[in-house]
Amino acid sequence: xxxxxxxxxxxxxxDFFRHxxxxxxxxxxxxxxxxxxxxTEGLNYGIDFKGGTTxxxxxxxxxxxxxxxxxxxxxxxxxxxxTEVFDPSFRADQHVAMIRISSAEADQAVxxxxxxxxxxxxxxxxxxxxxxxxxxxxxxxxxxxxxxxILAMTVTSIGIMLYIxxxxxxQFALGxxxxxxxxxxxxxxxxxxxxxxxxxTIVAALLTILGYSINDTVVVFDRLRENLVKYKTMPLxxxxxxxVNETLSRTLMTSITTLxxxxxxxxxxxxxxxxxSFAIFMGVLLGTYSSVYVAKNIVLMIGLDxxxxxxxxKPSDHEFxxxxx
Amino acid sequence: MLYSPLWKRLxxxxxxxxxxxxxxxxxxxxxxxxxxxxxxxxxxAAGMATPEQTAELARWPEFLPNAVVNLGLDLRxxxxxxxxxxxxxxxxxxxxxxxxxxxxxxxxxxDQVGSVRRMPSVPGVLRVSVxxxxxxxxxxxxxxxxxxxxxxxxxxxxxxxxxTTEGQEIVVQLSEPERVATDTxxxxxxxxxxxxRVDAVGTREPTIQRQGSDRILIQVPGxxxxxxxxxxxxxxxxxxxxxxxxxTTNPAADPGPRNSLLASSxxxxxxxxxxxxxxxxxxxxxxxxxxxxxxxxxAVSFKFNVSGARKFGEYTSANIGQPFAIVLDDKVISxxxxxxxxxxxxxxxxxxxxxxxxxxxxxxxxxxxxxxxxNFLEERTIxxxxxxxxxDAGKVAVIIGMVAVSLFMLASYGxxxxxxxxxxxxxxxxxxxxxxxxxxxxxxxxxxxxxxxIGMAVDANVLVFERIREExxxxxTTARAIEIGYERAMSAIVDANLTAMIxxxxxxxxxxxxxxxxxxxxxxxxxxSVFTALWVTRFIIExxxxxxKPTEIVV
Numbered sequence: 001x002x003x004x005x006x007x008x009x010x011x012x013x014x015d016f017f018r019h020x021x022x023x024x025x026x027x028x029x030x031x032x033x034x035x036x037x038x039x040t041e042g043l044n045y046g047i048d049f050k051g052g053t054t055x056x057x058x059x060x061x062x063x064x065x066x067x068x069x070x071x072x073x074x075x076x077x078x079x080x081x082x083t084e085v086f087d088p089s090f091r092a093d094q095h096v097a098m099i100r101i102s103s104a105e106a107d108q109a110v111x112x113x114x115x116x117x118x119x120x121x122x123x124x125x126x127x128x129x130x131x132x133x134x135x136x137x138x139x140x141x142x143x144x145x146x147x148x149x150i151l152a153m154t155v156t157s158i159g160i161m162l163y164i165x166x167x168x169x170x171q172f173a174l175g176x177x178x179x180x181x182x183x184x185x186x187x188x189x190x191x192x193x194x195x196x197x198x199x200x201t202i203v204a205a206l207l208t209i210l211g212y213s214i215n216d217t218v219v220v221f222d223r224l225r226e227n228l229v230k231y232k233t234m235p236l237x238x239x240x241x242x243x244v245n246e247t248l249s250r251t252l253m254t255s256i257t258t259l260x261x262x263x264x265x266x267x268x269x270x271x272x273x274x275x276x277s278f279a280i281f282m283g284v285l286l287g288t289y290s291s292v293y294v295a296k297n298i299v300l301m302i303g304l305d306x307x308x309x310x311x312x313x314k315p316s317d318h319e320f321x322x323x324x325x
Numbered sequence: 326m327l328y329s330p331l332w333k334r335l336x337x338x339x340x341x342x343x344x345x346x347x348x349x350x351x352x353x354x355x356x357x358x359x360x361x362x363x364x365x366x367x368x369x370a371a372g373m374a375t376p377e378q379t380a381e382l383a384r385w386p387e388f389l390p391n392a393v394v395n396l397g398l399d400l401r402x403x404x405x406x407x408x409x410x411x412x413x414x415x416x417x418x419x420x421x422x423x424x425x426x427x428x429x430x431x432x433x434x435x436d437q438v439g440s441v442r443r444m445p446s447v448p449g450v451l452r453v454s455v456x457x458x459x460x461x462x463x464x465x466x467x468x469x470x471x472x473x474x475x476x477x478x479x480x481x482x483x484x485x486x487x488x489t490t491e492g493q494e495i496v497v498q499l500s501e502p503e504r505v506a507t508d509t510x511x512x513x514x515x516x517x518x519x520x521x522r523v524d525a526v527g528t529r530e531p532t533i534q535r536q537g538s539d540r541i542l543i544q545v546p547g548x549x550x551x552x553x554x555x556x557x558x559x560x561x562x563x564x565x566x567x568x569x570x571x572x573t574t575n576p577a578a579d580p581g582p583r584n585s586l587l588a589s590s591x592x593x594x595x596x597x598x599x600x601x602x603x604x605x606x607x608x609x610x611x612x613x614x615x616x617x618x619x620x621x622x623x624a625v626s627f628k629f630n631v632s633g634a635r636k637f638g639e640y641t642s643a644n645i646g647q648p649f650a651i652v653l654d655d656k657v658i659s660x661x662x663x664x665x666x667x668x669x670x671x672x673x674x675x676x677x678x679x680x681x682x683x684x685x686x687x688x689x690x691x692x693x694x695x696x697x698x699x700n701f702l703e704e705r706t707i708x709x710x711x712x713x714x715x716x717d718a719g720k721v722a723v724i725i726g727m728v729a730v731s732l733f734m735l736a737s738y739g740x741x742x743x744x745x746x747x748x749x750x751x752x753x754x755x756x757x758x759x760x761x762x763x764x765x766x767x768x769x770x771x772x773x774x775x776x777x778x779i780g781m782a783v784d785a786n787v788l789v790f791e792r793i794r795e796e797x798x799x800x801x802t803t804a805r806a807i808e809i810g811y812e813r814a815m816s817a818i819v820d821a822n823l824t825a826m827i828x829x830x831x832x833x834x835x836x837x838x839x840x841x842x843x844x845x846x847x848x849x850x851x852x853x854s855v856f857t858a859l860w861v862t863r864f865i866i867e868x869x870x871x872x873x874k875p876t877e878i879v880v
Binding site: 089109130138140151156159160164167201203218254256263264269270273276277 | 706737769
């Protein structure tokens with residue numbers, strides 16, 4: 001037998017319901033906490049959702065955030081947020097800052113004059129400064145983006161739910177989508193807790209989490225469906241345990257390969273995309289957890305009607321059994 | 326023994342060969358781009374090539390594919406604007422220009438309707454008060470006769486004006502179908518004009534798209550800043566020739582009814598009072614070219630169409646010795662005195678232009694005026710350095726991610742892991758091949774999409790390999806185990822990838838800009854990864870299996 005890296009023993013027999021109060025209860029608690037953070041701390045919205053202007057500066061001189069702030073705030077602008085950016089890929093003499101400005105008047109985009117004044121003041125402070133990017137989003141668009149994002153999440157969830165309902169049973173659809181929402185909300189909670197900038201790309205990341213996490217859950221469900229036909233008399237809970245054990249090796253493999261790839265993006269992909277990579281990284285972790293500990297628990301709670309199986313009346317153990325790959 | 330049908334094996338080979346050929350140009354990005362630019366430039370010059378262009382042309386051989394992926398704004402740097410066209414402006418213009426017609430029409434029936442007066446109202450609505458209330462019905466009929474059928478597919482059989490009465494007043498506005506038709510025309514016109522103006526500056530592959538009902542997205546790679554882009558498209562370039570009523574230095578002077586006080590563009594503290602109703606407007610221009618006046622100063626020569634030429638000729642012959650104003654975007658650029666009747670419809674605009682200004686003005690006049698004002702809702706400028714940094718970082722992340730995942734697969738599945746890794750490389754190649762061929766745009770989140778695909782692409786293989794292991798454990802023969810492994814893993818793979826596809830589709834349809842780029846690479850990645858993981862690895866496994874004929878295998 002050749003040597004192989006094994007993430008799980010060949011045959012496992014874990015009882016994934018044994019500490020249900022801890023695992024499933026913990027998930028519920030984490031979700032509640034996520035809502036609490038979301039409600040109390042709020043999200044650190046980027047200009048996509050709040051409107052305003054961001055300037056990215058790049059200079060060979062070290063950045064004095066206080067001096068930057070003083071220079072920007074002396075201009076006719078509203079709130080100013082300045083953060084220094086660090087990244088392993090920067091050169092030794094590369095100093096980058098992100099400056100977020102909101103307009104002095106409510107419901108207005110930052111005026112061009114104000115922006116020019118800000119830039120002039122910064123150049124006066126540091127002649128080596130360069131403005132490598134500049135983005136302005138008006139209040140009208142930012143409001144719409146919030147709406148579109150919520151719409152996108154809802155449409156995706158419903159789409160996935162319909163698909164699973166079609167391919168499995170409605171209990172699976174509900175369990176799967178609730179597990180998804182668990183992943184997404186906890187990720188959002190983490191963004192609220194650490195006040196990481198929340199912009200449009202993060203929404204894309206959350207949608208990607210939906211896609212990834214359901215992928216994991218579906219593989220478990222698929223095995224569950226197969227085993228339900230195979231072991232007609234085994235209690236539902238045991239069939240579930242068996243299915244998760246059987247797919248455990250695959251679940252871990254796929255999670256690890258995805259985490260490796262996304263982790264590489266997070267570390268080496270540059271600071272512009274770090275928030276996005278981080279969100280996906282968290283989502284993959286949570287998605288793996290929820291497909292093992294959350295989705296099937298919900299199905300078990302609702303219960304399955306196993307009397308009328310097989311549904312299509314065919315003794316085939318498998319809907320795709322006759323497909324030639 | 327394991328056999329796929331011959332056609333399938335040939336198809337797989339053909340697809341892989343195509344993938345390699347079609348993605349190849351991306352490895353020599355700058356060479357291919359230089360070649361493509363040269364091809365375009367030579368085409369534009371009707372086949373005449375300068376020596377430099379010939380040299381550029383030679384940087385990439387003609388017989389190889391030359392489609393490369395477009396780099397998004399966040400990778401190449403450039404300017405992005407989201408503009409909202411004030412479509413309602415056009416209603417107001419239409420209604421305003423209707424007033425003289427309404428007045429003339431009602432004048433014919435003066436004995437029945439009495440005196441007619443225009444009443445103040447919101448823009449886009451014409452209110453006319455009629456002196457004699459009994460004549461209201463006659464007046465309404467007269468105004469209704471001015472309406473013409475709506476020119477559109479949906480509004481067939483409907484009139485363009487909606488005429489109602491309110492007390493002693495006739496209220497005229499555009500009807501609903503006419504508004505819809507007008508909006509469509511306004512948007513098309515705006516798009517066309519923006520396209521012409523941006524093209525005149527000559528940058529590479531600008532994106533000019535209509536978004537939603539009244540928005541236009543403009544992305545110009547390689548442009549310095551959004552402010553520059555705004556300067557190119559922002560000027561409405563509305564040119565009119567108006568009667569001059571007076572000239573003053575008082576900025577607060579009262580211009581009187583139906584006149585406006587307009588500043589002079591080159592003389593400080595000089596204001597002209599001009600009549601609101603233009604004699605001729607820029608829409609009647611057929612041509613405008615930069616030229617020089619008698620004193621060899623830069624000027625713009627223009628030519629009117631037939632009706633413009635007639636109006637201009639009549640006006641100039643009736644007003645010899647009087648000044649008239651040439652008004653551009655509400656500024657008087659010059660107010661020459663009419664020396665003689667100008668027949669034939671061509672003339673020259675002088676002002677204190679520089680050569681560049683006269684060239685720009687000619688371009689703007691030729692392109693035509695924007696039909697309505699635009700508000701800029703979103704402005705983004707990305708510097709080329711930042712884009713290059715992102716590309717470099719993305720490359721490093723892709724390579725490291727891929728090497729790490731490959732090593733991991735190798736350690737976990739040995740020889741089969743190697744097969745999966747070959748498929749993984751082909752997968753990346755295929756993604757670039759498809760992106761290049763469909764002219765897709767690669768954005769920074771798009772690169773992240775590729776990285777994510779690397780992680781998820783091996784998933785299908787993991788599913789298959791795990792399944793083969795299970796089958797081997799229950800002592801199936803090797804060939805049978807491989808076959809069943811693929812068969813049984815199929816349903817999980819289909820379900821997993823279809824649900825991921827739902828997400829990609831939603832992201833594509835609801836996402837904007839970079840996010841859409843992510844959806845594209847993710848969607849392509851899903852399709853290609855299923856192809857490579859199922860077909861390509863199976864093909865390789867079959868080759869290996871039939872060659873070595875192993876009696877037992879270790880996955």
